[in-house]
Each structure stands twice: as structure tokens, then as C-alpha cells.
Amino acid sequence: MSETYNFTIDGKEITGRPGQTILQAADEAGVYIPRLCAHKELCAHGSCRVCTVMVNGRPQSACTQPAGAGMVVENETPKLLGMRKQLIDMLFVEGNHFCMFCEKSGNCELQGLAYRFGIMAPQHPYMFQKKDVDASHPDIYIDQNRCIVCARCVRASHDVDGKSAFGFVGRGIHKKIAFNAEHNLSETKLAATDMAAGICPVGAIIKKRVGFAIPVGQRKYDTKPIGSDIEKR
Amino acid sequence: MKENLEKVIKEICGKHGNDRSKMMDIVSGVHSQLGHVPGEAMGLIAAECKAERIDVESVVSFYAFFSKEPKGRVVIRLCNDIVDQMYGVQRVAAAFKEELGIDFGQTTPDGKFSLEWAPCIGMCDQPPAAMIGDKIMTWLSSDSAREIVRTLKECGDPSKLKHTLGDGNNAHELVQSAVSNNLREKGAVVFAPMELGAGLAAALSVSPTDVIKKMISSRLRGRGGAGFPAGMKWEFTRNAAGDEKYILCNADEGEPGTFKDRVILTEAPNVLFEGMTIAGYAIGSKQGLLYLRGEYAYLRAFLENVLAERRKAGLLGKNIMGKGFDYDIRIQMGAGAYVCGEETALISSCEGLRGDPKNRPPFPAQKGYLGKPSCVNNVETYCAAARIMEKGDAWFAALGSQGSSGTKLLSISGDCKRPGVYELPFGVTLKDVLERVGAEECIAVQVGGPSGQLVSKADFGRKICYDDLATGGAIVVFGKGRDILEIAHNYMEFFCEESCGYCTPCRVGNELMKSRLERIMAGHGESSDLRYIEELGLTMKTMSRCGLGQTSANPVVTSLKNFRSEYEKRVIKREDGMQPSFDIHKALETSEGITGRKSVHFV
Structure with a gap:
């Protein structure tokens, strides 16, 4: 062709x-x-x-x-792999990630990458920043301790769901997800069936009551490393 | 109250055509009327402009001059740049704090004053300096700070502050500013006298493509620092598909230590506007935008007047100089965000968005302001373009050095006798520059602002030009006794504050770099920390999305490279390779105090 x-x-x-x-x-x-x-x-x-x-x-x-x-x-290349490892590391220390009791463990892309890159513990010091948690919505909760500011939810809500439930506020290390509402998430039009509610690569946006529907050990990256679905093609 | 708020918002939004892309002006209008932009107002603005509330909130939260929380009727922003630190800003700060009874970041209980730190406000040649509302006060002392507060407590109006008027157009009735030009050396390009319309007439007498040809043969390169050939940029924009095109001028100089655009805008605005008009003719644009940094709001009325006079003289507007060319220029105000000096972030800001840089490609020449082909150049670049048309491409190409034609404006400050703006031909050595400014005791020079490099005496023989010491023009001189690490730290604080937060390496990397430097400064550093800094710096440079993150590690990385001994003497060399990141004895102090005995384990 x-x-x-x-x-x-x-x-x-x-x-x-x-x-x-x-x-x-x-x-x-x-x-x-x-x-x-x-x-x-x-x-x-x-x-x-x-x-x-x-x-x-x-x-x-x-x-x-x-x-x-x-x-x-x-x-x-070794140089790029090393730098990517640093970036993944940065995302861990910027937030407060506790994989051992996170609902997303095993399905988390950040965790998956950390394993793929052989990160046992971050080389950068933790920042221990104080982050917000919003559980006001009946079906969804947001834990910003785990947010990696990737804007997947922002894009999905705006471009696909047509709701603009999310956006960003602040700048620098203080940049964070915010809701299209005066007070909290429950005031937005976000629904659990929206793409935005299910697209978070980490455990920042979690649907309530289904967090452990699939047991740990049987999850996406528990048996095969992240990226193996692409490499198999 | 609510009805009143609705009326105010409706009026301001209406004034800007309920246009979502004018969000900067709308938010700024609401802010100046209410003193802040409360949540309620965000919803109302969104409704008027058919935007989302979050769009308004994201803008309000991004820019330093906007606030969701109530601010004092007068906001005092004291510049905490390294040069201001060197000139005793802490004494001024103490006086403000004491006189106002509040700390930085606070507002007085009566709602009259807010006190804030500001990154470089473009007054490093007359430090310490502050913005009192829009008013700039320079050469502050603790006495003048007290005097300012006392006056404001009586009248509450910054325009009533007493000061001597600066030189040149600083004394113009529409400026009335205390700022001095400190224009030390005028060169052949920007500050030579120019007959009004001379460059424009020359451009309009040839075809637009011929203008671009002249730009290319003049070898003019962008003056912002990156040095992209201006003629090529114009050509790309001209050749891009679309009828609607824009000329954008970057007057958002925010690099700590830079202030040359301030002097151009004050003394040679016609050269600038002429260059922008020529660019408009060359690329086929009808509209130019001058993105003016919020700190220079005191020049706005003056610049608007210059534009009005140009319209009256037939140099702007319909049928310019009778040649059938329509073009106008409007001023877009910034609101305190250094990253908006990055060309795609500047476009975002002009569009009424957060100042986040955009993904490239597409480049602005293909898809810029409002998705239309746009040409973004620096103030100085447009000035040079006007001169090239007036005096010829060959004349310009003969100035300066091989590969760097023309002159360069340098903003020089710090430990020197004659700080100010110098227009010098490219190729001048740093040593020559230092002699001109009277910096005999100099131990280090920051060339190109914090995103440039901190050079040592070994490099003073190097030349200022694109192929050697490239610079947007900020040069800060450091004399004997200055602490290299403290300089690097001040600059890292700046980048932490000014990162937009979009990409990981810049958002997180700057914080990590600053805290590692702090560890070394506190005496807890270890030799492996120096390797950590180098590796982190390389990751930030390679992986960051825009020029800010790609260069923001430079203060530490280049000072480590050129002043390694300054770092080495501050780190502890340990044979076991362990990192003494905290002091166990200090950590035990409280518990030892309570138990009344010393630890038996850590002696």
C-alpha cells in the first residue's frame, strides 16, 4: 500500500x-x-x-x-529506562500510595509499571503531602492521595461523556483534580457508568462497593506484567 | 447582595462579548471590582460565557494575581528575587510585616491590606522593589516601607504614594512611575532614533514575500533565548493554510533578572508596534496581540495611547499608509505566571485558559491562537524586524558576529556599579560586559537568567552569542562573599513556584531538586547527593514537556559543574556510604528532656 x-x-x-x-x-x-x-x-x-x-x-x-x-x-535504551524509572518513582513519592490495602492493587497501571521496572522502593524521598478525599458521591469516591494528575478522567468526562465533571486547579506541585461544582463531587453530573468513572489508571477514582469483587491474585497484572498484551501481538 | 453580584458579572462579561476566550480579562475585571473571585462569581461567569464553572476556577487558581479568597483592597507584592535579597529585601519585609501587623500570605483583619511575596517583577536594576497594587515602588528601605504603609492607611490609594518620577517616559502623564530606565548603552538597532513609519513604509513598498526574504537574509534570530530564525518562522506562518492568522508578541519577560522589555515598552514602543505591523503584513494577518505581563500593568494606559496615536497617524487600523492593508493590535494582560513566556503557554493564556503549554506538533505556525496559524516573537525580535526594513537586511547582517547578527539587549543587575540595560553587538565577551557595568569583584555570573547557566571566572572570556553563551538577556552579577548554593536555591524556589504542574519531571523534579539542595545546605548532604543531582537534572532536561522543565534544573546543575568545590566542601564524605539525612541527637532532644536522661544507644 x-x-x-x-x-x-x-x-x-x-x-x-x-x-x-x-x-x-x-x-x-x-x-x-x-x-x-x-x-x-x-x-x-x-x-x-x-x-x-x-x-x-x-x-x-x-x-x-x-x-x-x-x-x-x-x-x-538503558538511559531511557533509567529515566522512566525515575518518573514512575516521582509519581510514587508525590502521592501517598499504599498498595497493600488499595482496592486497585493488581489492576493499577502505576503499580504494574513499578513491578515491570523492578522498583522495590522509591529512590526519591516521600513528600507526604496532605491530599483530599471526597466520598460525597453515592457511587464513586475520589482519593487524591493516589492521583497521578494524568487527566484521563478530565478528558473522558469532557470529550466522551460530555459532562466536564473534572478539571484542574492550582499549579506546580499543588496542581490537582477539581470538580465542576461549588463544594463536592456529588454536585457534578458524574455517573458510575461514565467512562470518566472507570478510566483512572490508579486507585484515585474508585467505584463504591465493587472494590474487591475480583480477589487479589486474580487481577490483571497479578500473573502477567503490564504491557504483555501488546507485546504478544 | 446576590442580585448585585449578578449585575456586576453580567456587566463585565458583556463588556467582553460574553466571550469565553476573553476569560483573562473577565476574571481580571471581576477580581479588581470584588477584590477576589468567589465561588459564586465563578458559576455566574460560566453561565454568561457558556463555559463550565471548572473552566473559570482553573483560570482563577492558576494565576498569581487572581484569588478565590478575599484579598486586601491594596495588595503589596514584595519581590523576593535573589538580587532583591542581596539588596536587603528582608529588612524591607520586616518593616512591612511590623507596620501591617501581618505575615506574608496574610490579609489584615480590616480587609485593607494583603502582603505577598512576588517572584521577579522586572526591577532588578533598582532593588528592593514591590508592586503596591499596580504601582511599582523601587529602591525600598525599611523607612520607605513604613512610609508607604502609613500613607496607604490614610488614603488607601496607591496612586497617591509620593515618589520622584523616573526618567524618560516614566514621567509621562500616563505612566507617572518611580521606575528608572537605567538605559546605559544605546545600540544601533533597538534604541537608535527612528522616524515614525519609516520601517513600515519600506515594508509596504515591497511584497509580503519580499519582506520575509529580507528577514531571512538578515539572519535575524529570535531574541527570547531559543534563537529560532525569525524569517523562517514568518514564512511557515505565511504558508500555513487559513485566512485568519495572528501576530503575537511575547512581552511576558519573567526570567529573574530580566527587564529589557520594560525599557523597550517605555522608550521605544513605536519600534515594537512597527515591527509587529510589518510582521502582520508579511504573514497576512489582520490582528496582533501584545501579551503584556501583569507586573507591567503600569505601562498599559501609556501603550494604549501609543496605539491610539498610531491609528490616528494611519499606521494602524484600516488601509494603513493608504496601501490597502488592514491591521490592528490589542493588548492582552497577563496575571502573574512566568510559564506564559513559553510561546504555547502564552497562546493558552491569550485564549482564556490556564497557562499550560500545548503539545507540539502542531506548532503555532500551523495551529496557534484560537487554532489559527500564529507567529509568536519576542519584543526585541519585532523591534529588530522594524529596523531591518528601515535600514536593510545587509546592514543588519553586518552587525554582531558570525551566526548571530545584530545587537542584543542585556539586562544587567546584581553586584555591579552600573546596573541597567545595555544594547551591545553580539560577540561581545562577558569580560568586556563586566568591565562596562563595573563588576570588578565578580566571582560568578548568571547568564541567561536561572534557566541559563552560572558561569565562573574561567568562562569570562566567552562570547555572548547564540553559538557560545546564548542568553535571552538576563545577566546577574555575583560578587565576593555570595553563597553559590543560596543563589541556586533562590532560583529553584522560583521554578517550584512557577512550574505549571502539567508534566511529571517538572512538577515533581523541581521539588526534589530543591529539597536535595536544602539537605546539602543544612549540612546533611553526602557525596552521593551530588550524583543524585546530576542524574535528576538530566532526567528533568530530557523528559520535560517544555522549556521550563527542560532548563529549570540548570541553577543547580550548572553551579555544580562550574563551582563543584562549593558543593564538595558542604557535603560529608563517609566511608560507609550511609546518608546522615537527619540528626539523631536533635530528634531525641524532646524525649530526652521528658525522661530526664540521655540515650544510652546514641552517644
Whole structure:
């Protein structure tokens, strides 16, 4: 086909289609590039930076960078793996993550990446920031201790659900999720059936009463590492 | 009360066409009328502008000049930049605190005053300085601080504060400011006298593509620091698909130590507006925006007047100079966010959003302001463009050095006898610059502001140009006895405050870098901390999304590189490699006090 083009990731020949990002083309070719904020049903955000690859020697986030003919992409180099590990680490110390009693354990993408990268304990010091918890909504609760500011819920609610239940306030380390309401989450139009309620990569947005429906040990990343679904293709 | 609020909001939103993209102006209008933007007002604004409440709240929460909580009728913002610290701002701060009876971050119980710290307000050549409302007060002392509070307690109006008027247009009836230009050396490009309309007439006598050709052959590069060829940027924007295009001017200089745009805006606004108009003609735009940093609000009325005069003279508006070219310029005010100096964040802010940078591609030349092709350049770059049209591309290309044509405006402050703005040809050595400003006792120079590098004497022979010491123009001189780590720390505090928080490496990395530096400064550092700093710095540089995070580790990384001994003498070398991150004896003090005996384990 004349419309396709070729480029390489770590020397492997990849075929891309017009309009694809490096991440999308890599996924199709069975090459896993770690990511957190990116989600196949949402527009790219480019905030976690975990998917950063070297494109012709320059760093670019794979989720936002369009693939192109002849590109030379580096993905699994020791340098990039080390830096990604640092980013995952940063997300742990920025929040207050207690995997051992989090409902999301085993289904958590941050935890999954930590295991994939062999992180036993963070190398950065914990920040122990005080974060808000909102349990006002009848079906959903939000624990910002676990939020990684990836904007998946913001994008899903705005772009897919058409509700704009979430947004961001503050800046720097104080940037956080806020609700489209004067007081709390229950005042928003958010429903448990919304995409925004089920798209959180970590345990920040949890549906009530179903947290342990699937027992620990039988969850998504309990037996296979994160990314293995892509690598198997 | 509620009805009154509704009326106020309706009126302000209506004034801006209930246009969601004018959110900066709307929020600013509400803020100046109410002293804050309460939650109730956010809902009302959203309803008027067909936006969501959260859109309003996100804007209010992002900019330093906006607040959800009530603020005093007069907000005193004292600049805590490193230069102000060197010139005794802490004594001024103590006087303000004592006189007002409140601490920083607080508002007086009578609701009359709020006291805040502000990052660099563009007055490093006349420190310590503060914004009192929109009014700038310079060369503050503890006495003048007390005097300011006493006057304001009587009249409550910052415009009634007594001060001598600054030189040049600072004394203009529409400025009436205490600010001094400190324009020490005028060069051939920005500050040479220019006949009104001369550059524009030359541009309009040739085709737009010929103007771009001249820009390219002049080898003009962006003056903001990145140095992208201006002619190429114009060409990309001209060639981008679409009829509606915009010219944006970045007058949001916020890099600590920079203040050159302030002097251009005060003394050469016509050169700037002429350059913006030429750019509009070249790329096929009808509208220009000057994004003016909130700290320079005191220049707004003056600049609006310059624009009005240009319209009267046929240099702006319909059928400019009778050549059938329509173009106008409006001023968009910022509200205290350094990151808005990043071109895509500036566009976000102009669109009435949080000042988050945008993903690239698409680049602004393809998809910029309101999704339309836009050309964003620095104040100084547009000035140079006007001159190139007036005096010729060959004339400009012959100035400066190989690869860096023209002159560069340098904002120089710190430990020197003649701080101020210097317009010098590119290629001048740092040593030459230091002699001009009278900095004989200098031990270190911050070139390019905190996002640049802290250089030592070994580098004083290097040249100011794109290929050697590249700089947006901020140069801060540090004399004998200054603490290198304290300088780096002040700058890290700045970046922690100014990170937009969008991406992980910048949001978290800056905090980690600052706290590791604090550990070393507190005497708990260990030699492995120096490696930690280097690795963290590299991750921030490589993985960050925009220029802020890519350079914000520089104060620590470059000072470590060029002043390694300053760090090494502060860290403890331990053979066991353990990190003494806290003092066990200090931690035990309380319990030892209660039990009345010393620990038997830790002696």
C-alpha cells in the first residue's frame, strides 16, 4: 500500500499509517512503550512523560509525536529506562500510595509499571503531602492521595461523556483534580457508568462497593506484567 | 447582595462579548471590582460565557494575581528575587510585616491590606522593589516601607504614594512611575532614533514575500533565548493554510533578572508596534496581540495611547499608509505566571485558559491562537524586524558576529556599579560586559537568567552569542562573599513556584531538586547527593514537556559543574556510604528532656 511508511524502533522495522503517533504504530506492531496518561480511546495528553522516546536523537513523547517515514526511534535504551524509572518513582513519592490495602492493587497501571521496572522502593524521598478525599458521591469516591494528575478522567468526562465533571486547579506541585461544582463531587453530573468513572489508571477514582469483587491474585497484572498484551501481538 | 453580584458579572462579561476566550480579562475585571473571585462569581461567569464553572476556577487558581479568597483592597507584592535579597529585601519585609501587623500570605483583619511575596517583577536594576497594587515602588528601605504603609492607611490609594518620577517616559502623564530606565548603552538597532513609519513604509513598498526574504537574509534570530530564525518562522506562518492568522508578541519577560522589555515598552514602543505591523503584513494577518505581563500593568494606559496615536497617524487600523492593508493590535494582560513566556503557554493564556503549554506538533505556525496559524516573537525580535526594513537586511547582517547578527539587549543587575540595560553587538565577551557595568569583584555570573547557566571566572572570556553563551538577556552579577548554593536555591524556589504542574519531571523534579539542595545546605548532604543531582537534572532536561522543565534544573546543575568545590566542601564524605539525612541527637532532644536522661544507644 502506498499510504503506509516504515520507520524503526530499536532497529526493528515498523509500518505506520498516516495520522498515527509513534505510540499507536508501536502498539500495532507489538512493541510496548510504557505509558500512563495515554489511553487508546482518548486524545493524547503528553503529561506523564513515561512514553518518552528518542526520535532521531531528540526526546519526544511517543503519545503525541506523529510517526513518520524513516524515523529512527530508540525505546528500550538503558538511559531511557533509567529515566522512566525515575518518573514512575516521582509519581510514587508525590502521592501517598499504599498498595497493600488499595482496592486497585493488581489492576493499577502505576503499580504494574513499578513491578515491570523492578522498583522495590522509591529512590526519591516521600513528600507526604496532605491530599483530599471526597466520598460525597453515592457511587464513586475520589482519593487524591493516589492521583497521578494524568487527566484521563478530565478528558473522558469532557470529550466522551460530555459532562466536564473534572478539571484542574492550582499549579506546580499543588496542581490537582477539581470538580465542576461549588463544594463536592456529588454536585457534578458524574455517573458510575461514565467512562470518566472507570478510566483512572490508579486507585484515585474508585467505584463504591465493587472494590474487591475480583480477589487479589486474580487481577490483571497479578500473573502477567503490564504491557504483555501488546507485546504478544 | 446576590442580585448585585449578578449585575456586576453580567456587566463585565458583556463588556467582553460574553466571550469565553476573553476569560483573562473577565476574571481580571471581576477580581479588581470584588477584590477576589468567589465561588459564586465563578458559576455566574460560566453561565454568561457558556463555559463550565471548572473552566473559570482553573483560570482563577492558576494565576498569581487572581484569588478565590478575599484579598486586601491594596495588595503589596514584595519581590523576593535573589538580587532583591542581596539588596536587603528582608529588612524591607520586616518593616512591612511590623507596620501591617501581618505575615506574608496574610490579609489584615480590616480587609485593607494583603502582603505577598512576588517572584521577579522586572526591577532588578533598582532593588528592593514591590508592586503596591499596580504601582511599582523601587529602591525600598525599611523607612520607605513604613512610609508607604502609613500613607496607604490614610488614603488607601496607591496612586497617591509620593515618589520622584523616573526618567524618560516614566514621567509621562500616563505612566507617572518611580521606575528608572537605567538605559546605559544605546545600540544601533533597538534604541537608535527612528522616524515614525519609516520601517513600515519600506515594508509596504515591497511584497509580503519580499519582506520575509529580507528577514531571512538578515539572519535575524529570535531574541527570547531559543534563537529560532525569525524569517523562517514568518514564512511557515505565511504558508500555513487559513485566512485568519495572528501576530503575537511575547512581552511576558519573567526570567529573574530580566527587564529589557520594560525599557523597550517605555522608550521605544513605536519600534515594537512597527515591527509587529510589518510582521502582520508579511504573514497576512489582520490582528496582533501584545501579551503584556501583569507586573507591567503600569505601562498599559501609556501603550494604549501609543496605539491610539498610531491609528490616528494611519499606521494602524484600516488601509494603513493608504496601501490597502488592514491591521490592528490589542493588548492582552497577563496575571502573574512566568510559564506564559513559553510561546504555547502564552497562546493558552491569550485564549482564556490556564497557562499550560500545548503539545507540539502542531506548532503555532500551523495551529496557534484560537487554532489559527500564529507567529509568536519576542519584543526585541519585532523591534529588530522594524529596523531591518528601515535600514536593510545587509546592514543588519553586518552587525554582531558570525551566526548571530545584530545587537542584543542585556539586562544587567546584581553586584555591579552600573546596573541597567545595555544594547551591545553580539560577540561581545562577558569580560568586556563586566568591565562596562563595573563588576570588578565578580566571582560568578548568571547568564541567561536561572534557566541559563552560572558561569565562573574561567568562562569570562566567552562570547555572548547564540553559538557560545546564548542568553535571552538576563545577566546577574555575583560578587565576593555570595553563597553559590543560596543563589541556586533562590532560583529553584522560583521554578517550584512557577512550574505549571502539567508534566511529571517538572512538577515533581523541581521539588526534589530543591529539597536535595536544602539537605546539602543544612549540612546533611553526602557525596552521593551530588550524583543524585546530576542524574535528576538530566532526567528533568530530557523528559520535560517544555522549556521550563527542560532548563529549570540548570541553577543547580550548572553551579555544580562550574563551582563543584562549593558543593564538595558542604557535603560529608563517609566511608560507609550511609546518608546522615537527619540528626539523631536533635530528634531525641524532646524525649530526652521528658525522661530526664540521655540515650544510652546514641552517644
